[in-house]
Amino acid sequence: MTPQFLAETSRPGRLGYSHRRHLRERFIETLLLLMAFVSVAITLAIVVMLVKESLVFFQQVPVWDFLTDTQWTPLFDNAHYGILPLISGTLVSSAVALLVAIPLGTIIAIYLSEFAPFAVREIAKPFLEMLGGVPTVVYGYFALLFVTPLLQKIFPELPGFSLLSAGLVMGIMIIPYVSSMSEDAMRAVPMHIREGSYAMGATRFQTAIRVVIPAAFSGIAAAYILGISRAVGETMVVAVAAGMQPNLTWNPMEPAATITSYIVQVSLGDLPHGSIGYQTIFAAGLTLFLLTLTFNIIGHILRKRYREVY
């Protein structure tokens, strides 16, 4: 039996079963590697695309003007290409959002991780997850048609479009992000550290503030940073509720455009491919990409650090 079997598999001039199998294995492995490589290709494509179109743009507009000019009017006859008004709009709306999301998200995380009974946590977590799953254009609707009229009752002088209401709603939108990631970080703190604190007679609040939060700090910081990155890149809420007029202001009560809403505004119109107006959205996109990339890298480093501690 055995000799015949050996003869079958090693007969010269024919692909033996094991050889075919080996080839198939190699083929599949290469195919899977290519699939994994798609993600790298996407990143490269994003960078190449943004840089290529921006380079054409910066041949016509000096980088210095782009960074210091205080007007952004690329579609007017007297065109100005200063990114500052878009950056101010982005920063103000993000700041409002973070003023809502960071305190509420942190408190919810502490409550869910340290205080809440099991049943509350089991109900609240999927609920928060769903809150994070609502399409952003729906939040935009909510900001424009529910929050703005509500705010106008408190501040009668608030215009119909404002960074304030867009920012507030964006904040609510980001709460689940901040809370779930901070909670994960707090949950990663080993139980015996808490038990040590309780054994010394500390209350749950003291344990949370003085033991758990310092231990989970880099994870919580990562949650904040990624929240910032999310707020900076958020598009639909500001496009719907903040107005799309570039406006160099630090006052959240005014309407203004952000980098993202400018891109939306240009895309809604119909600019010819290759025109300078078309290239402005890539220059704006590159600015946005670099901003969020910086935050993502910081967040990534922080998150890696807290994972390594325990």
Place this chain on the structure above:
Amino acid sequence: MQNTKNLQEIRRLIVRHKRLDFLFMVIGVIALMIAILSFIALFAHMLIEGMPRLSWDFFTSFPSRHPGSAGILSAWVGTILVMLVTAAAAVPIGIGAGVYLEEYAPNNIITEIIEINITNLAGVPSIIYGLLALGIFVYQLGFGQSILSAGLVLALLILPIVIVTTREAIRSIPIAIREGAYALGASKWQTVSDHLLPYSAAGIMTGVIIGLARAIGETAPIITIGALTFIAFLPPSPIKAEFPFLSFEWLTAPFTVMPIQMFNWVSRPQEEFQFNAAAAGLILVVMTLVMNAFAIYVRYRMRKNIKW
């Protein structure tokens, strides 16, 4: 005397700290309530404004200049077709990449680059993907402002979600299963396709559903590729009466999707259109919630049933 005084002080301290504890618990519940109540407010507001518009006609009419007779026919058909393309592209690539990283990848610099990349991609704002698609799919590859371009860009967007959940699902399978397969002479791919993929199917499915739920609501990248907002016709039907029965003309057709239609209605000044926006938003939210709830249910069932 001294002792009892100390004792009283300590008791007061304990009472004060317990009060602080309780106070924080109240604050925590309030914070949670703010998040939950704003969701309820959002849903209730859309329900009140949009409910009267919800009728059979709303689903079977095209958008129109007259708010009373406008509907979402082209939008929901477009959404389904775009989702088909997205799923067809993101599911195989996402699962393949997840399997590679979890089972095949050697511990080297290339693997690390791929991993860092995926984490980073998950944080790139969706509108940047839109710019990528505008440059590459629409102009360089010449797909135009079509269902194909839209489906592909959403596939890129949800790829990190599919990859990460695939990896988590495969990682949770005990090593003994793999060793058992190898011991019986199975090759790596036989182990993956006959054991690991079937056992992690439920986990992978939750990832795919969550990804698609996210893709359904994405607006920004689709606006960026320049999708028209006023579409009063349907793409060509994918099924033909004559041979070969299937047609892919619809891939290159102009289209609109639910979130774009809603955005279009929200940004109109007339109040009647905003009722339409509310109705479309309601359908959109219910769709994503049902998908998310289904994914949570699948995950819950899976945790309950599988005991290694």
